Amino acid sequence: MQVPLLDLKRQHAALREELRAAVERVFDSQQFILGEDVGKLEAELARYTRAKFAVGCGSGSDALRLALMALDIGPGDEVVTTPFTFFATAGAVALAGARPRFADIDPRTFNLDPDRVEEAVTPRTRAVLPVHLYGQCADMGGILKAAARRNLLVVEDAAQAIGAEDQGRSAGAVGAAGCFSFYPTKNLGAAGEAGLVTTGDGPTAERLRRLRAHGGATEYYHREVGFNSRLDTLQAAVLRVKLPHLDSWSEARRARAETYTRLFEEAGLTEFVTPPFVSPGARHIFHQYVVRVPAARRDPLMAHLGEHGVGTKIYYPVPLHLQECFAHLGYKEGDFPEAERAARETLALPIYPELTAEQQAYVVETVGRFFG
Numbered sequence: 001m002q003v004p005l006l007d008l009k010r011q012h013a014a015l016r017e018e019l020r021a022a023v024e025r026v027f028d029s030q031q032f033i034l035g036e037d038v039g040k041l042e043a044e045l046a047r048y049t050r051a052k053f054a055v056g057c058g059s060g061s062d063a064l065r066l067a068l069m070a071l072d073i074g075p076g077d078e079v080v081t082t083p084f085t086f087f088a089t090a091g092a093v094a095l096a097g098a099r100p101r102f103a104d105i106d107p108r109t110f111n112l113d114p115d116r117v118e119e120a121v122t123p124r125t126r127a128v129l130p131v132h133l134y135g136q137c138a139d140m141g142g143i144l145k146a147a148a149r150r151n152l153l154v155v156e157d158a159a160q161a162i163g164a165e166d167q168g169r170s171a172g173a174v175g176a177a178g179c180f181s182f183y184p185t186k187n188l189g190a191a192g193e194a195g196l197v198t199t200g201d202g203p204t205a206e207r208l209r210r211l212r213a214h215g216g217a218t219e220y221y222h223r224e225v226g227f228n229s230r231l232d233t234l235q236a237a238v239l240r241v242k243l244p245h246l247d248s249w250s251e252a253r254r255a256r257a258e259t260y261t262r263l264f265e266e267a268g269l270t271e272f273v274t275p276p277f278v279s280p281g282a283r284h285i286f287h288q289y290v291v292r293v294p295a296a297r298r299d300p301l302m303a304h305l306g307e308h309g310v311g312t313k314i315y316y317p318v319p320l321h322l323q324e325c326f327a328h329l330g331y332k333e334g335d336f337p338e339a340e341r342a343a344r345e346t347l348a349l350p351i352y353p354e355l356t357a358e359q360q361a362y363v364v365e366t367v368g369r370f371f372g
């Protein structure tokens with residue numbers, strides 16, 4: 001049996017005709033940049049994420065960079081964030097001219113630990129940038145409290161968490177800005193690059209709209225320097241076809257996560273395989289289903305699964321404080337033990353709405369044969 005890490009072809013087959021019609025409408029209009037579908041998608045996504053304003057842009061990475069720029073975070077400033085995330089989170093801080101300051105994660109959720117955030121704050125710290133990793137929100141109650149005590153802005157990297165909730169708070173609608181990615185493999189995926197920033201503040205939304213178009217409020221009159229990160233109409237049209245399905249896809253992902261966890265328990269494998277922890281009061285949307293295994297067994301398990309047709313991946317093998325490009329920040333191995341341990345012990349298993357019960361049983365059986 002083959003169980004790829006992700007299989008987007010099945011989703012596409014179900015939507016093929018609708019997508020084709022939507023794409024044809026854009027071609028007929030010949031409005032390829034910020035066309036009618038972009039405005040409509042922004043309104044639909046503002047409603048979906050329960051933010052007041054939503055501004056489309058070129059990618060999730062750009063969303064982070066635009067959000068930091070719109071909040072005036074730049075040279076001389078520091079932003080506290082997690083070292084256990086996709087590169088773009090800290091890359092955006094550096095591109096904005098600010099300094100990433102890392103704080104360790106909660107080993108159960110893999111998300112930024114609010115207690116560690118406060119320890120990392122200095123007089124230069126302007127913001128905290130939590131990531132809702134794998135589709136589960138960071139502890140936003142704790143982070144909001146820490147931010148309030150230290151007078152910090154909160155910017156959410158919600159690239160993996162569209163539709164996730166923490167104690168009824170919607171991912172991306174809690175902080176001063178929320179950043180989303182529609183990279184094709186995300187839960188809501190475009191047919192190319194696309195992203196979005198949400199905010200509850202009107203002037204910030206206006207500024208985001210300017211910054212994504214070279215800082216011009218009106219064409220050829222530039223109030224400040226921005227860059228080009230407009231959203232393609234084709235991408236918006238594709239996303240509008242998919243958005244109505246997102247809740248049922250998230251439900252299907254959660255059901256599959258529960259099935260995996262039950263199967264690992266029934267097979268008596270939880271001595272070796274720690275299933276994901278779901279925080280009480282969380283709506284986890286399972287962008288990834290990531291298990292922990294003993295560090296010495298992780299890479300051999302990955303190879304075993306690969307040999308038996310099961311796709312897996314490590315998100316992420318090198319914590320950001322140990323990346324070559326951040327050597328000048330002066331961190332060393334041992335600075336963030338939980339992030340380093342997570343990088344050695346975690347493995348993502350296939351999860352998507354179309355994953356079948358037979359495939360899941362096969363994945364767990366194959367893991368069982370490795371440890372058995």
Ligand SMILES: *Cc1c(COP(=O)(O)O)cnc(C)c1O
Pocket residue numbers: 059060061062085086088089131157159160180181182183193194195
């Ligand atoms: C995907 C992702 C991004 C970047 O989004 P792109 O659309 O690929 O630029 C940023 N942060 C996290 C946590 C992501 O998973």
